[in-house]
Amino acid sequence: MKKIFTILGLVSATTIMFAQTNLVQNPGFESDLTSWAAGTGSGYTAPAILTTNPHSGLKLAAYELPAATTGFYQNVAIAGNTQYTLTFWYKASTTRPEGTTQNNIFRLWSVMKDTTGTPVYNSATANDDPLRSNNGYLPIAPTAWTQHTVVFTSHPSAASIDVAFRSYGSGSSYVDDVQLVQGLLAVTDVSAFDKSVKMNTVVGNELRLILPGKATVNIYSADGRLVSSNRVDNGQAINTSSMTKGNYIVTVDNGSAKVSRKVIKN
Structure with missing residues (x-):
């Protein structure tokens, strides 16, 4: 798919x-x-x-x-x-x-x-x-x-x-x-890091990430509850099969920068 x-x-x-x-x-x-x-x-x-x-x-x-x-x-x-x-x-x-x-x-x-x-x-x-x-x-x-x-x-x-x-x-x-x-x-525009972080926004059994390097990836429920936290490298995936259907917020933090995404578990 x-x-x-x-x-x-x-x-x-x-x-x-x-x-x-x-x-x-x-x-x-x-x-x-x-x-x-x-x-x-x-x-x-x-x-x-x-x-x-x-x-x-x-x-x-x-x-x-x-x-x-x-x-x-x-x-x-x-x-x-x-x-x-x-x-x-x-x-x-x-x-x-x-x-x-x-x-x-x-x-x-x-x-x-x-x-x-x-x-x-x-x-x-x-x-x-x-x-x-x-x-x-x-x-x-x-x-x-x-x-x-x-x-x-x-x-x-x-x-x-x-x-x-x-x-x-x-x-x-x-x-x-x-x-x-x-x-x-040292600072730079956020778009440089933001553009380098990619993931599938419609999630089934896994959330796969394209990253510039290893980062901490947290997944939060819509009410702010931490669902999972993982250290992830470029190209790796997080198992999301146990997550219930709904909206989630995913944060990607490399220790110096942090960006967020909204994803849907179907």
């Missing part, structure tokens, strides 16, 4: 970030909390590792309605007086009613350190420090994965950075795909 391919569909980003060396270990929590730890505050607890609707891959880190302020971090070696880009994807929701301070749920709270482990800052206060969310909080984003990016030049005495996140009570926060690279993230 003739295969039907498409290069149209739902595109989840407007740019593609080409692969650069990510200095963060276990950035997508696929190895649970390996390389991550609770902190940096006293009494902080480690986040839970969930498998429901990650940004990519199979897992994400989450605090769901923590009883008190908490957080987690990873210490990463960096060089002094060097430009870096820190980026990650998050979701944050609140149980606070309208009319109250709703957005103080989640923030980036990272700090550079010298060779002795002493904090070093580029600014006199947190108000002027994007690595500490300018002493503010990230916008509430309850349903859609939202990317937050900070470009900074390291302190001349910096030898490492605690890539750290804080979560606060009366809300929940979710983190995935943390990336720290030297320099700026």
Whole structure:
């Protein structure tokens, strides 16, 4: 039977970030909390590792309605007086009613350190420090994965950075795909990756993919439930024989770019 391919569909980003060396270990929590730890505050607890609707891959880190302020971090070696880009994807929701301070749920709270482990800052206060969310909080984003990016030049005495996140009570926060690279993230038009990803949009017993390289392919039901997740190479197929008839969303993520397609199981 003739295969039907498409290069149209739902595109989840407007740019593609080409692969650069990510200095963060276990950035997508696929190895649970390996390389991550609770902190940096006293009494902080480690986040839970969930498998429901990650940004990519199979897992994400989450605090769901923590009883008190908490957080987690990873210490990463960096060089002094060097430009870096820190980026990650998050979701944050609140149980606070309208009319109250709703957005103080989640923030980036990272700090550079010298060779002795002493904090070093580029600014006199947190108000002027994007690595500490300018002493503010990230916008509430309850349903859609939202990317937050900070470009900074390291302190001349910096030898490492605690890539750290804080979560606060009366809300929940979710983190995935943390990336720290030297320099700026290289970007290009999304159409280059989008056009190279092809698949049969009418699915029987298999979903066959044409890809530029190995990628994580997730299939979601119409209500957002993850049906399957597979690492797929060019020309390989996913067995869809057990899927019920209906509409599905397929995401293709190579770790640097992510696009989506709508398919029909008949």
